[in-house]
Each structure stands twice: as structure tokens, then as C-alpha cells.
Amino acid sequence: MEKFEVHILGCGSALPTTRHxxxxxxxxxxxxLFMIDCGEGAQMQLRRSRLKFSRLNHIFISHLxxxxxxxxxxxxxxxxxxxxxxxxxxxxxxxxxxxxxxWLDFFCRGxxxxxxxxCFSEKTPETIYDDRSVAVTTIPLNHRVxxxxxxxxxxxxxxxxxxxxxxxxxxxTYELLRIKNGGxxxxxxxxxxxxxxxxxxxxxxxxxxxxxxxxxxxxxxRQLEGVDLLFHEATxxxxxxxxxxxxxxxxxxxxALLAQxxxxxQLIIGHFSARYxxxxxxxxxxxxxxxxxxxxxxxxxLSIKNKPH
Amino acid sequence: MEKFEVHILGCGSALPTTRHxxxxxxxxxxxxLFMIDCGEGAQMQLRRSRLKFSRLNHIFISHLxxxxxxxxxxxxxxxxxxxxxxxxxxxxxxxxxxxxxxWLDFFCRGxxxxxxxxCFSEKTPETIYDDRSVAVTTIPLNHRVxxxxxxxxxxxxxxxxxxxxxxxxxxxTYELLRIKNGGxxxxxxxxxxxxxxxxxxxxxxxxxxxxxxxxxxxxxxRQLEGVDLLFHEATxxxxxxxxxxxxxxxxxxxxALLAQxxxxxQLIIGHFSARYxxxxxxxxxxxxxxxxxxxxxxxxxLSIKNKPH
Numbered sequence: 001m002e003k004f005e006v007h008i009l010g011c012g013s014a015l016p017t018t019r020h021x022x023x024x025x026x027x028x029x030x031x032x033l034f035m036i037d038c039g040e041g042a043q044m045q046l047r048r049s050r051l052k053f054s055r056l057n058h059i060f061i062s063h064l065x066x067x068x069x070x071x072x073x074x075x076x077x078x079x080x081x082x083x084x085x086x087x088x089x090x091x092x093x094x095x096x097x098x099x100x101x102x103w104l105d106f107f108c109r110g111x112x113x114x115x116x117x118x119c120f121s122e123k124t125p126e127t128i129y130d131d132r133s134v135a136v137t138t139i140p141l142n143h144r145v146x147x148x149x150x151x152x153x154x155x156x157x158x159x160x161x162x163x164x165x166x167x168x169x170x171x172x173t174y175e176l177l178r179i180k181n182g183g184x185x186x187x188x189x190x191x192x193x194x195x196x197x198x199x200x201x202x203x204x205x206x207x208x209x210x211x212x213x214x215x216x217x218x219x220x221x222r223q224l225e226g227v228d229l230l231f232h233e234a235t236x237x238x239x240x241x242x243x244x245x246x247x248x249x250x251x252x253x254x255x256a257l258l259a260q261x262x263x264x265x266q267l268i269i270g271h272f273s274a275r276y277x278x279x280x281x282x283x284x285x286x287x288x289x290x291x292x293x294x295x296x297x298x299x300x301x302l303s304i305k306n307k308p309h
Numbered sequence: 310m311e312k313f314e315v316h317i318l319g320c321g322s323a324l325p326t327t328r329h330x331x332x333x334x335x336x337x338x339x340x341x342l343f344m345i346d347c348g349e350g351a352q353m354q355l356r357r358s359r360l361k362f363s364r365l366n367h368i369f370i371s372h373l374x375x376x377x378x379x380x381x382x383x384x385x386x387x388x389x390x391x392x393x394x395x396x397x398x399x400x401x402x403x404x405x406x407x408x409x410x411x412w413l414d415f416f417c418r419g420x421x422x423x424x425x426x427x428c429f430s431e432k433t434p435e436t437i438y439d440d441r442s443v444a445v446t447t448i449p450l451n452h453r454v455x456x457x458x459x460x461x462x463x464x465x466x467x468x469x470x471x472x473x474x475x476x477x478x479x480x481x482t483y484e485l486l487r488i489k490n491g492g493x494x495x496x497x498x499x500x501x502x503x504x505x506x507x508x509x510x511x512x513x514x515x516x517x518x519x520x521x522x523x524x525x526x527x528x529x530x531r532q533l534e535g536v537d538l539l540f541h542e543a544t545x546x547x548x549x550x551x552x553x554x555x556x557x558x559x560x561x562x563x564x565a566l567l568a569q570x571x572x573x574x575q576l577i578i579g580h581f582s583a584r585y586x587x588x589x590x591x592x593x594x595x596x597x598x599x600x601x602x603x604x605x606x607x608x609x610x611l612s613i614k615n616k617p618h
Binding site: 014015016017018021022040041043044047048064065066067070071073074077078081082095098099102103106107 | 323324325326327330331349350352353356357373374375376379380382383386387390391404407408411412415416
């Protein structure tokens, strides 16, 4: 099975605690690493995860609050010390480049790689990364400052050829790619062998959505519909619903309702307020609505499994 | 005994490891906290130390390499979230203010306290902090960029009055302060009672010196002479002496020779290169020259004890 893993590096919120690092995650899709947010200490946590620094080429920053980006400068310095040469791409709101450039010029003089900033709008979903195997699309969110989530979606893979049928119909090799990708086969005497007889379906493309920081936006349901794994912030429990509203955050209950309505496979909640010594309160609140919920925690690795069509 | 403690928050060097945070320390003198350097993660470590954030008003930055200052912005943000109102003083080379201001303006909008930067020259020792109980003086160091160490020196405290002698000579109260501070007493009939008969000596002022990052500077011996505790960087062991020289760092052996020549009370070494999995190598090398050496480690607290004159 091709890898599709989510590594939680930090899942606390703005105030540091002895239990949590601020927000950062790494998505590992077929050994390409994508970082989402980069709170202070992300590089130490990345080191702890034993993921390869050199496989990380794209960093996505949801919004410009310190607990989501203060770890960037240290991470980039370390990349430089490790002798990196390949370009690092940072996808973020446009002010980040203005803020980072003077620091990069001063603290990372003479680095041997480019740091390229790519900005996006927070208004409408936008595909900001796209390769053979995965596309990353922004999810408009609702926070005190411009903020987006990120949807990682695998590309469909070709169907699997049934070797015996290929032999049986003596299909030439140059036809195989077309058949894998959905084509039928027409024999020399004009008979059509339908695609479905020649192949078994590939696994369904997997998906991961990250939504933090934000109020709970039911308007996003269509975009989140059926994702295999949804990370949604649950800064507060329902006892602090007013506070959540006021600070543009969500409660565990709200995150669970969204997961339920969007029919996601699994919900993982995080970005916990420092006030909750025991986050099981948040877990229980979410599970009472959406049972397949888990709590984020530092150094947790989640694999998204393949499922047949 | 009045408190004089050193808390090690981080003692690694530039490359992060799973064992060390980058450099940061807190000196606690009579419940006033002074931070020395502020590497990434310093605020998490400060939280772990259980020291009171509100008692920290002065931060001293030795030099502008990331592993000594990337934690500042997160620490200041947290101060703001915690509702701080009192001025925070940052003592550093002058470029730091230029770098920090745009970040403070963007990430810490609306904070309710002043952040005041105070700059110093790295050329000659300069007293950069001074109150009733302690003075902080810079120590010129030799690194790739301008760099200073810091010498914390307690002020002498008055001698202790011997109550019985005061009663015996019926000395009036208004004379006591003068006697505590070294004066003799002259009786109404002109007899001189020497200071030493009326008092017991106070403890000797204690001192702590911090030297990192630097080559080993024997020219600093006079300034370090007799300090109770010396923190000196020992990035490398002697097997990497050439590398130490090249990168303007010290070996454990060099730090120990300096401690020996300056006749310090105790040596603590830190700023360990990530290459040393087991720092006992560094410890043994230093102890073979200066036996009263210890290794810095995260969350270590050292008390500097009073000693009589």
C-alpha cells in the first residue's frame, strides 16, 4: 500500500503547556512530506519523528498567528546547517514573505537553497499544489485573521490489469496503459472487450482535510464530504461555546457535528486550549455525536488505509 | 539564605537533537529572574521550570545567532497572552531591535506592555544592569559574530550587628546603619569600639559568569577570577580542536584550563555539538584538568551557596 500518513508534531494552542507543542503536522504521501503549520519547536518534533528533513519541500501555513508559524525560521536555519540545496516552498498569506525576508537575510546568510513563497487567497478554494499523486486545495475558514484549511487528495491510480485476460485475448503491450486508465479493448475482428473484464478496480483515492483555526463552518460540508480523515480544531468544550464564538474557535461538539454532516471516515480533534488538563472531556463530547473521533497528541502517527472502490 | 540559582532551560547548540533544546538559562537572584539567551522552545522550558513568568523583566542576548534568540518572539507573545503589563527589557546587539520590531508590530498587536531594547558594545566590559542587589557586566568574547558573555555579581550586604554588644555599650539606634556598613563606635567618653567587635561579617558576594559562544579567551581571566560558578561553552572535545578554532568555539579541555587559571569555584559546560551522543566524554576531558566540573542539562537547577568572608 502506498503511504498516506499524518504525523502530529504539536496540537496545543497559543499558550504553551508542558503537555503540548503549538500546531504542526506532517503529511507523508508516498515519502513526499508536506508540513502543515510550523509552531515553535516544530523542528525538534520533526527530528523526534525520524522523518527525513530532505523529503520536506512544501510547507503550508494556515494563518499568521505565532503558534502556527514561529517555528519556521528555526526550521529553515536547520535545513541550511544540514546542507540542503533544493528549493523550499512555503505556501502562506502574502505578509509572511515580507516578515520573513529580513530574518532570512540576517540569520541565514549564505544558505544554499531558495526559499520560495507562494501566496493564496482565503476567499475561495484554490488548488495550490498538484503533482502526479496528490493535489492540495485550500479550504476557506473563519478566524480572527485570514485563514485557510488544506485538503490533501490522492489522484486516482490506474486500474489493475488482469494478466490472464491480457494473455487470453493476446492484447499487445502498447494497449495496456490505455486499458489501465479506463479504456476497452477492441479485438482485430472488431469485438469489444469491456474494460471491466480486463481489470480490477484500483483503490479509491484517499483524502485528508485539516481545518484550524476556525469557527465551525457548515458551508464547508460539500468540500469535506466523505474525506477519510478530518483534523478539526476543538479548542474548547461546549462549556466555553460563547468564548469559542468570540475568539473564532470551535468546540468539540461543533467539530463532531461537522464530521457527522460531512460523513467523514474519522475525526481527529486538536488545538486544545491550555485550560483543559484532561482532554478526555473534549473527546467524550465529540464521540457522543461522532463515535469515530480520536484526540490528537504529540508524536501520533495515523495511517489512512486504502479501501476498494 | 538569599536565592542565587541558575536554571538551565536548554544547553544544545545550533542543530536540534532529541536530547537538547537550544541555549537558554534563567538566573534567579532573590526572586528576580534574568534570562540569558532565548533559543527556540525557551518558553516551553520556562513553563516546565515553574518559575514565575511575571518575575522576568530582563533578557540578555549574547549574540545574534538563531539558536540564541529564536525563542524571543514566542516568549513575548505568551507574555502578552498572559496579560503582562510591565516593561520587558531586552539587552542585545543593536540589530536585534531592527529585526524584532516588524514582528512585534505584526504578531503582538495591542500588547499591553513595552518591549525596550538596550544595546551594548562587545568591545569592552560594560555594566548593563545594576540594582540594590546585583550588577550585570558584559564579558567580551570571540565568536564569528559580535558576542558577549555576562557576569552576574551580587552586591556586598551589610555586616550583621551583634545584639548583645549593642546592648552592652548602649549604642543608640541611629548609629546602627553606619556600624553595619563598616563604621566603628565611639562611646560618649571617647573610647573607640572597633567595628569587628560589634558585628559578624556578612557572606561574601556571590557571582556567576556565562561565556558562550566563543573561543577560549585567556584574556578574560582577570574578569572571571574567583567567580563561584562559570558556565563556559564546550561545543567540542579535543578531537575536534581544529573544528572548534575554525568555528570560534571551545573544547571541554580549553574551558577547564580557563576555569583552572581563573580559579573559579565550579565549572559547568554546555552548548554541546549534536555529534556527541554521550557527553561524558566532554565531562571527563574537563574533569581531568578541573575536577569540579559538571555537565549542563535541561531542567538542571544549581544553587550558588553563601560562603563566609
